[in-house]
Amino acid sequence: MTWTNPLRDPEDRRLPRIAGPCGMVLFGVTGDLSRKKVMPAIYDLANRGLLPPGFSLVGFARRDWAHQDFAQIVHDSVKAHARTEFREEVWQQLAEGFRFVPGDFDDDQAFDRLRRTIEELDVDRGTGGNHAFYLAIPPGFFGAVxxxxxxxxxxxxxxxxxxxxxxxxxxxxxxxxxxxxxxxLGQVFPSGSVFRIDHYLGKETVQNILAMRFANELFEPIWNANYVDHVQITMAEDIGIGGRAGYYDGIGAARDVIQNHLLQLMSLVAMEEPTSFDAESLRIEKQKVLSSVVLPRRLDLTTARGQYAPGWAGGEKVPGFLEEEGIRKTSTTETYAAVTLGVDTRRWAGVPFYLRTGKRLGRRVTEVAVVFKRAPHLPFSSTSTEELTQNALVIRVQPDEGMTIRFGSKVPGTAMEIRDVNMDFVYGGSFVESSPEAYERLILDVLLGDPPLFPRHEEVELSWKILDPILEHWAKKGKPEQYPSGTWGPESADKMLARDGRVWRRP
Known part of the structure; x- marks a missing residue:
């Protein structure tokens, strides 16, 4: 099997893949997502020479703006959030393709203007009728648009x-x-034309899970229940909900993170080797994992949820979730969620997968930790190995992207004393070129029509089948457990692992 970088030309891996004639229509141009992620990513792609010279960007919003007003919004967003340096010649060429269409989602005249604008761009900019419609808007408006x-x-x-x-x-x-x-979506666009963005799948380290597993003979022979004790997948944030009260209350940590990000990470860790790295082959193997997931019988003992209480974060006193502006005092929305899952396959039978996510935790980190079983016989005295834990391979998604292998090593000296040591690989220290931001990769894949990093609707539905019974169980239990801000979550999460004789990693 050969490994193909999604940003490389399959005919010559040294050459970057460049999008053909095309344009994009961006709905929701005033939101944080558009300003902080989408617009800067488009500029970064142009700056790297990966967009066609005639690329066009049409903004659609309920604003009384002219084309130049929209261009200024994009300019300010790029200046504030772009990854690459600002170059005036790149900006000028890109800005020539900017257009703005004012209107509401139920405004027929506005969509007539949008159609005429696109037709004009096809002629003036040579976009060839190829256009992507980016819905950076709440899902409740998808149907209308x-x-x-x-x-x-x-x-x-x-x-x-x-x-x-x-x-x-x-x-x-x-x-x-x-x-x-x-x-x-399916009533308007065929399945292959619907791109569901999970930005975590665009991160370099997430894709490196596939490279690490299938390009190295070192790991695959031990990547199974014979050697793996358990797997921990963590996405921890040290911040609170910020200004997202309107979105977050009623959604919660499980819906916001576990249903998409963490289950996708789990499927990449647990999947079988695909026949190739094309979209269909990856989708088949990920779906097999998700369809094989089993829930423990006692959800009260194998799941945990909590809300952050007042505490300290970054040396500052911070409010609890129920004290945040815009949050109902009676809210039962969880800001911490942990679940225990099994994968009912020959490879993973009996290996628990522990998934957790939370806000206002000890630090910001996303990682996958594959923890191996202890050696069946240690010819060392108990005093020689009292600090020795289990071998582990830890894949750091953020920050400091890379991998760590933990193993036991002899301490220098005449005695046979063993301690844990870490061997680190850090992307920034091993490669000269910087990693593209996730949205750069994903937007380019949309324009190329290359969907390996996008979950299909079957994966989405399988993920909800896993999560729905847990959410229903929690809904019957009343309020989540409180945990102080700056800690690592509620006590029930620690007890969840302690019942299995295990502990959470402290990243």
């Missing part, structure tokens, strides 16, 4: 051109709503 795109012929592909739609999570709030959302 894609309905208007269909009604006004904007979703129709003609003369070999393509039309695609990009949607951000959350992909529903349970299985039923996810199916309804998939039906709404």
């Amino acid at each position: 894609v309905g208007q795109l269909k009604e006004h012929g904007l979703a129709e592909e003609r003369n070999g051109s393509w039309r695609r739609v990009v949607v951000e999570k959350p992909f529903g709030h349970d299985l039923e709503s996810a199916r309804e959302l998939n039906d709404v």
